[in-house]
Amino acid sequence: MHSQDHDRLFLSPPHLGRHEMNYVHKAIEDNWVAPAGPNLKGFEDDICEATGAAHCVALSSGTAAIHLGLILLGVGPGDEVLCPSFTFVATANPILYLGATPVFVDSEAETWNICPERLREAIVDRLAKGKKLKALLLVHLYGMPAKLTEIMAIAAEFGLPVLEDAAEALGSSFNKQPLGSFGKVGVFSFNGNKILTTSGGGALVTNDTALAQKTRFLATQAKDDAPHYQHSEVGYNYRLSNVLAGIGRGQMGLLDERVKRRREIFAWYREHLAHLPGLTVALAPEPAGSRSNRWLTTILLNAPDPAAPPQPAVTPETVRLQLETHNIESRPLWKPLHLQPLFQSAPMYGGAVCADLFARGLCLPSGTAMADAELRRVAGALAECF
Incomplete structure (x- = not known):
């Protein structure tokens, strides 16, 4: 046959439940179809509840979340960011957006994530070469937690902030703590192939109030506090739509x-x-x-x-x-x-x-x-x- x-x-198609349409209909009935509205706030609250993070900002994609996360960690031209080689290109592309260089590190065979021994070797060598290491971009591949105990200890030892790419790992945990909540910044994807979807979408989570505020600011064109359009920084159009956040609300209940x-x-x-x-x-x-x-x-x-x-x-x-x-x-x-x-x-x-x-x-x-x-x-x- x-x-x-x-x-x-299909490999991993979207799987919708029964409640997504209620939230979407409500958004349309109430005319909340812009990247603002009650679904957005509700979706962010749902993600905070699921991950234990203090703050969440819903964004247009996981890639946008990585991009803003790197900006929050101060990554810019000439900097280097440590990153596993064994990951989807969306992990590393935003490093290039910022004019920085990815420093790739091999995996270990047990979890397929970044290898702690190779990571230490890379850090020591880059520092010896006088390079500006700005951050570690940590990935949990196919939902499997990386060797967090070793990796977080190495990051702390060298004072490297961690951006945790948990795009594939919503609902995974390490020592009962949800993935995405270990780094200074965590990132999720709600692309159509992920465990939960908003069709397209992502989220940035953090326990740092100032970083969360800065993320919202940058994701909405970096509008300064003024009655007219006033801009002192480069901003982005990265907020999730309230309609798609409605799909997300229905999905989060199914995690x-x-x-x-x-x-x-x-x-x-x-x-x-x-x-x-x-x-x-x-x-x-x-x-x-x-x-x-x-x-x-x-x-x-x-x-x-x-x-x-x-x-x-x-x-x-x-x-x-x-x-x-x-x-x-x-x-x-x-x-x-x-x-x-x-x-x-x-x-x-x-x-x-x-x-x-x-x-x-x-x-x-x-x-x-x-x-x-x-x-x-x-x-x-x-x-x-x-």
């Missing part, structure tokens, strides 16, 4: 249930793919203290055994194409940024771990609306490859 017989199974379902999907794959030789359902088990939202379930193909007779290579790409014949979407893991043409001149510390993950990994359909029959479809298609 091939593609024409089945609806397409626990969505995390529960993503974790069930991960557990289902782990159990039902265990018998397949040649692949491992990855990022299991969770390190002590870590609780991942399991935003995407990923697999790693086993490294070829040099002692075995040569076989036709099964690669992530051959598996992806095989799944496509069943109308199933899958994706390679993020291609490391130090391997991207855009960043070819950026410094890199290590590189073997994330390059290996990219060479062997694939993301499987993990949307919370998936039924068990659809999971079986994916498992059946994978079994044909192995």
Whole structure:
């Protein structure tokens, strides 16, 4: 039974509940359709409640939130920002917006996030070279908490403020503390493929009142306090619309249930793919203290055994194409940024771990609306490859 017989199974499609329309209708009825209004305030309050952060500013995207976060941390031309190589390009692009340089650091194999040893090596080397290190951009990939105890200690030791990119990690926690609340600034994404969505959108969270006020100011064109339009600083048009914030309000009520379902999907794959030789359902088990939202379930193909007779290579790409014949979407893991043409001149510390993950990994359909029959479809298609 091939593609024409089945609806397409997407990687991580939006999954709406029952209440989003109530908030959206109310916004339209009350004529609150601008980037201001009660849904915006309510959505921000919901995010504060879910993350334990004191302040939240809802923005047009997670990328906008990273951009403003870097500005708040004082990043500018000639500065350097430490950043994992193994992440989506949106993590690092805003470093370039500000005329700064990303300093890429390899991952560790247990969580796939920035490696504490490599991080220390990078900091010591950049400082020895007289570089201006301004911040650490920390990512929690696929919802898995980074090694926060070690990383936050290193950041504190060198006086580096942390901007926590938790775009993929809403609902994840470390030692029962929600991700996004560890850094000076935290960032979430509500893009259509995330665990919760506002169609497009993001948020910046912080416990610092002054930083939150500055974020609102910068996100609304940096209008000075005057009856006329008065501007002393560069501003941005980064506020979320009250209509989209209404979708967000309806979604935030579903967070626990969505995390529960993503974790069930991960557990289902782990159990039902265990018998397949040649692949491992990855990022299991969770390190002590870590609780991942399991935003995407990923697999790693086993490294070829040099002692075995040569076989036709099964690669992530051959598996992806095989799944496509069943109308199933899958994706390679993020291609490391130090391997991207855009960043070819950026410094890199290590590189073997994330390059290996990219060479062997694939993301499987993990949307919370998936039924068990659809999971079986994916498992059946994978079994044909192995």
